[in-house]
Amino acid sequence: MPVGPILPATDDPDSAGFWAATREGKFVVQKCGGCGELRFPPRPFCKYCQSNDFSWHPVSGRGRIWSFAIAHKPVYPALADFAPFPIVIVELEEKPTLRISGNVLAAPGAAINSVDPAKLRIGQPVHVTFQQVAEDVVLPQWLLTPPPGAA
């Protein structure tokens, strides 16, 4: 049995719009049609007003590292050769309670172990990049945002 990466279901009715957007290099979150709150990860109804009406709302793709861990011995065999590598949780600039997990890459398309985990800090600014991992799956990943004035 081939062992590849674990891939998300891109045809799930709640998240299909998100995956369609990442395939176009866009980062979107759900915007509630009832109360206007932004929500992520995608879900069938709003936790504030219970409306199931929503639209896809583009966001900047900027955020900060809310937390991170270092995978030294990944549970999933396909990732073992990359260890150790950092796994980050990013809070989005538009609403810090919107969080997404991913990896920090040294450059677009780089490996998930391309950034030394010792260089990561809570609160570090990051911005999104997109990494195609299967024909219909493009994952949002993260690049460190240089401080203002840095070359």
Ligand SMILES: [Zn+2]
């Ligand atoms: Zn709502």
